[in-house]
Amino acid sequence: MSLEEKVVAIVAKTAEKKKTVTLDTDLMRDLGTDSLALLMIIQALEDEFDIAIPDDAFKKVKTVREIVAQLRAHFPRLDAAP
Amino acid sequence: MTLAAFYDRLRLDEGLVREAEFNPYYRHLQSWLGDPVRIDGRDFLNLAANDYLGLACDPRVGQAITAGVSRYGASLCGTPIATGCVDLLRALEERLAAFVGLEDGVVLPSCYQANNGLFTAVAGRDDVILIDHFAHSSLIEGARAVGCKIRPFRHNDPGHLESLLGKVRGHRQAFVVTESVFSTEGSIAPLGAIVELCDRFGAVPVVDDSHGIGVLGANGRGVLEHFGQTGFPGIYTASLGKALANAGGLIAGRRALIDHLRYYCPHLVYSTALPPGVAAGVGAVLDIIGTEFPARRRRLWEHRDTLRQGLAAVGFTVLSGEAPINSILAGTPVQTIRLAREFYAAGLLTTPFVHPSVPLNEGRVRLIAGAGLPPARLKAAVEALPTIAKAWQAGSLVGGPG
């Protein structure tokens, strides 16, 4: 599974409603992601990748694609993970 | 930063109100909640207040409040730790705790304050708080104030909670926080499963029963009675301003917890105590519940079903909650406020919820038909529903998706 696929799966799994999630899914507009929902996503990513995401890393993310980009920026070695 | 910039930053965005051509918030009531409610010089049917049992205007409650004021005055002008803890208030705390089936209790001036102050008094930075994603703002803000790790779990999803309880580690104590009845949709938390998980993982359950006390359970004793939770090991909170038709916030649980709060909960220790008149009013409501609950409950549920059938018949999507609440899914914020406007035009007072109280495009309009509403008036309201639905749908088409 690519990093993209893993992130898409995590976002879908934490969402309150079953919705199709893609890289272009807008968190706020399409999923209604509020601050607690974003926290849920961040913590699920931390659990999945065994990382500690800095507090403000995801402050400005709007889409799933931007989550992937932020993850890559902070944790360049994630792509190598199995 | 200049002062002008400061006040500029506070300016409200009026776009939504302008587009929906209605502001449903802070309407000025010119009457009590008894039917009809008067606003803007017009008569309304109250489908908005949380007066589930119809006791807010009951003369027996009013008389008890008057008697309380005659004996103790308007206020003790002191915090409970000083002059505020009159015998009447202390007796009410014990009575409320026994009512919900717990050892002891403490009453604060509001449940917002109770929820807000509870966590800093019992938790610390090295604890973890797992909280239902849709928990009330007072619980979220109270939990955040601790500065410990917060782990939200998916709404009413014990499976997700279980997986998180299995993952968190390195903390001193875990707390699991939920409401009993989620009032924007009327869903009820699976408290039995949550308590079982807490037991298995050594976590402390915390439940806010604001919309369950006086409503759920065979005798109106709330969520613990509803789920047959006789030895609830955790922390229970509830507002006294909904079915109990007064004001105040109860925290109940084991005696050790309550004794601790009396000295370590600043929201209690440093805030003027609940006025004695209000304590007397809550006592009168408990008396009435003791004798009239079955009849009042029957009317409450009948009203809910009448309204629900009427709403469904005209094509509204009503969230299928198990509580005596009807919540219509209305869509975007503009669509939601417009629906509330159509109800208002028809003389029906409702409560719209828009983001951030609910997810962005899942705005809803809530209707609570309390036991005190005259059935004939409710019937007339149901007869007005086709017109309301038609006007709203036409407006939505003209206005686009909003």
Ligand SMILES: Cc1ncc(COP(=O)(O)O)c(C=O)c1O
């Ligand atoms: C679930 C819930 N908890 C707490 C509160 C706050 O209670 P109070 O009005 O007593 O401050 C409310 C609403 O008022 C509520 O709906």
